[in-house]
Amino acid sequence: MSDAAKNHLSDQGHAFIAYGSNAFRLTVKQWLIVLLIVAPLFALAPTLWRHAEKLEVSGDFRMNYDLASDYWLYSNCAARAAEHYDALVVGDSVIWGQYVTPNQTLTHYLNELAGRERFGNVGLDGAHPMALAGLLQHYGKAISNKNVVLLCNALWMSSPKHDLQISDEFNFNHPRLVPQFTPKIPCYRADASTRLGIVVERNVEFNNWAAHLQQSYFDQKDIPSWTLDHPYECPFSRLKIDPPPDDPTKLHHEPEPWTKKGVKPTDFPFVDLNTSLQWSAFKRAVEVLRARGNHVVVVINPLNEHMLTGKSREVYAKLKGSIESDLRAMQVDCIVPELLPSEEYADASHPLSPGYKRLASELFEKLK
Numbered sequence: 001m002s003d004a005a006k007n008h009l010s011d012q013g014h015a016f017i018a019y020g021s022n023a024f025r026l027t028v029k030q031w032l033i034v035l036l037i038v039a040p041l042f043a044l045a046p047t048l049w050r051h052a053e054k055l056e057v058s059g060d061f062r063m064n065y066d067l068a069s070d071y072w073l074y075s076n077c078a079a080r081a082a083e084h085y086d087a088l089v090v091g092d093s094v095i096w097g098q099y100v101t102p103n104q105t106l107t108h109y110l111n112e113l114a115g116r117e118r119f120g121n122v123g124l125d126g127a128h129p130m131a132l133a134g135l136l137q138h139y140g141k142a143i144s145n146k147n148v149v150l151l152c153n154a155l156w157m158s159s160p161k162h163d164l165q166i167s168d169e170f171n172f173n174h175p176r177l178v179p180q181f182t183p184k185i186p187c188y189r190a191d192a193s194t195r196l197g198i199v200v201e202r203n204v205e206f207n208n209w210a211a212h213l214q215q216s217y218f219d220q221k222d223i224p225s226w227t228l229d230h231p232y233e234c235p236f237s238r239l240k241i242d243p244p245p246d247d248p249t250k251l252h253h254e255p256e257p258w259t260k261k262g263v264k265p266t267d268f269p270f271v272d273l274n275t276s277l278q279w280s281a282f283k284r285a286v287e288v289l290r291a292r293g294n295h296v297v298v299v300i301n302p303l304n305e306h307m308l309t310g311k312s313r314e315v316y317a318k319l320k321g322s323i324e325s326d327l328r329a330m331q332v333d334c335i336v337p338e339l340l341p342s343e344e345y346a347d348a349s350h351p352l353s354p355g356y357k358r359l360a361s362e363l364f365e366k367l368k
Helices: 003-011 028-052 071-084 106-114 129-139 192-203 205-217 223-229 277-291 310-329 353-367
Strands: 087-090 119-121 147-152 295-300 333-335
Touching: 028 205, 071 087, 071 119, 071 129, 071 205, 087 106, 106 119, 106 353, 129 277, 147 277, 192 205, 205 223, 277 295, 277 310, 295 310, 310 333, 333 353
Parallel strands: 087 119, 087 147, 147 295, 295 333
Antiparallel strands: none
16 A cells, blocks of 8 residues: 555544454464364364275276376275285286277286186376386385285387487376486486475375375366366365276277388387486386385296387397396396287287287286
8 A cells, every 4th residue: 555545544433454354354363273173173184085085996897098187086996906916017008908808908807717706907098107116106005015016018118209318308198207307317307396296196095095086086177277267166066085997898999900000110229228228217117116025026028029120129128138147137027028929019019919818928927
């Protein structure tokens, strides 16, 4: 308020009160009372919600494809899966099942061979090793003292771009899961404020839970934005403590062999394992799991070598051998499955249903 306005109030016999436009002001004592009421809610709400939320994690369960960025939900699913299954199968979309329905995934066929629900699918679509290490470190804490089958997909090391080594900025999967400050990722250019916000979200349960509500109940929008799109709907009506499950009948990609898509053999310029960011991250993921008392078995995903040029197959064979050697040196159990028939691949790394069934038959004998 200007000095002239203050003088005018004084002339009229009114005293000027700083912040007098506020409806009311709280004293220090009243603020302490508010703090005593709000603090327990801040601390307990996420925990109470976690226990109350309805999640049916059994059978051919897998994360909802549309909620792949809801990491609080992933942590809850992983916790329920750890309680229900003897072994957890962890990895990217190859484990999740990009070209198949839930009853055609690797874990489905493993359980079919086991005759019971022994293997749980905790794969996450797009979880390259840099993201996977962060996922397990920050949101996979419930995966402890378990048998874990961890997929290593060398496709993430098939080029400098896939390995996140290029200096040009580009949008890669799950930037909120990768290291925000160190090690440095050349193509990741988020500003300091964004990075700090992600670190806070990881470490403050309330922020993490709030992000979950936005992802699962408010169409992946913040509440103010959602209310603008739904002006006549009450936000509280959305909070049903029942996140939408994955549709068991929905296919996200056409399940046809790569040979019918007109794809020609490709020359993948696989990176050097010694300088690979993704390989370093994968080893970090292994150590995160082992530090929590898990017995880890790494399965090297059988890439579609039918789709590689002759030169690329030679490079890949050496890379695969180096991966196996590194894992043996780390004293990590490792399985290198046989190449699947060409018609059982959908693309460079994803099997179709018959491929998963064949792969499960080979793995089951070695996982007994």
